[in-house]
Amino acid sequence: DTAVSQTPKYLVTQMGNDKSIKCEQNLGHDTMYWYKQDSKKFLKIMFSYNNKELIINETVPNRFSPKSPDKAHLNLHINSLELGDSAVYFCASSPLTVSHEQFFGPGTRLTVL
Amino acid sequence: DQQVKQNSPSLSVQEGRISILNCDYTNSMFDYFLWYKKYPAEGPTFLISISSIKDKNEDGRFTVFLNKSAKHLSLHIVPSQPGDSAVYFCAASVGTSGTYKYIFGTGTRLKVLA
Numbered sequence: 746d747t748a749v750s751q752t753p754k755y756l757v758t759q760m761g762n763d764k765s766i767k768c769e770q771n772l773g774h775d776t777m778y779w780y781k782q783d784s785k786k787f788l789k790i791m792f793s794y795n796n797k798e799l800i801i802n803e804t805v806p807n808r809f810s811p812k813s814p815d816k817a818h819l820n821l822h823i824n825s826l827e828l829g830d831s832a833v834y835f836c837a838s839s840p841l842t843v844s845h846e847q848f849f850g851p852g853t854r855l856t857v858l
Numbered sequence: 859d860q861q862v863k864q865n866s867p868s869l870s871v872q873e874g875r876i877s878i879l880n881c882d883y884t885n886s887m888f889d890y891f892l893w894y895k896k897y898p899a900e901g902p903t904f905l906i907s908i909s910s911i912k913d914k915n916e917d918g919r920f921t922v923f924l925n926k927s928a929k930h931l932s933l934h935i936v937p938s939q940p941g942d943s944a945v946y947f948c949a950a951s952v953g954t955s956g957t958y959k960y961i962f963g964t965g966t967r968l969k970v971l972a
Binding site: 749778780785786787788789790793795800801803835837839841843844845846847848849850851852 | 860890892894899900901902903904907909945947951955957958959960961962964965
């Protein structure tokens, strides 16, 4: 009964390919996020969505396109993959309570060869 | 330009003792600060947070202290347990409800020795 799930957990692909990572939360939260954790372990926000609307886009290249078909899902599609896209991608959701707590998925490790 | 810094990449503490993890920030507009714990191959898990208008928040064995004048916060874990061994991330938020943006530090790996 996972709260925030991501698929796949591991993704190995060639440069230039297009791939998608799916995220689903069953917590009923309105806000969802995508984060990228690079090789230096720096966890950086990429996007946030509130009620299916894009709220934050942190100067992420256009090759990255998030899509929120409904409040429970926020998928990440990446076109023309580059070596520098190799990282762990985390999805998160938040109920926007006073504590600012976010619930993270287990991460998707993307390796671009 | 790293606005949230955790200058100690690692820390080792004996079981039962206090663990103190530190975090510095540069942006005075941050209004909430959070600590997350992360085990390998898992996502971060929320531990505790503190509003910028407070200087201390406590939850069981975890206490967060905020020193706004020094732009410094710390997480105290007392007593430390082997299960606390993980990477701890400090984070700060800026924005308004529904538009919050969270800036994370690079983490401190805590090892609690039995």
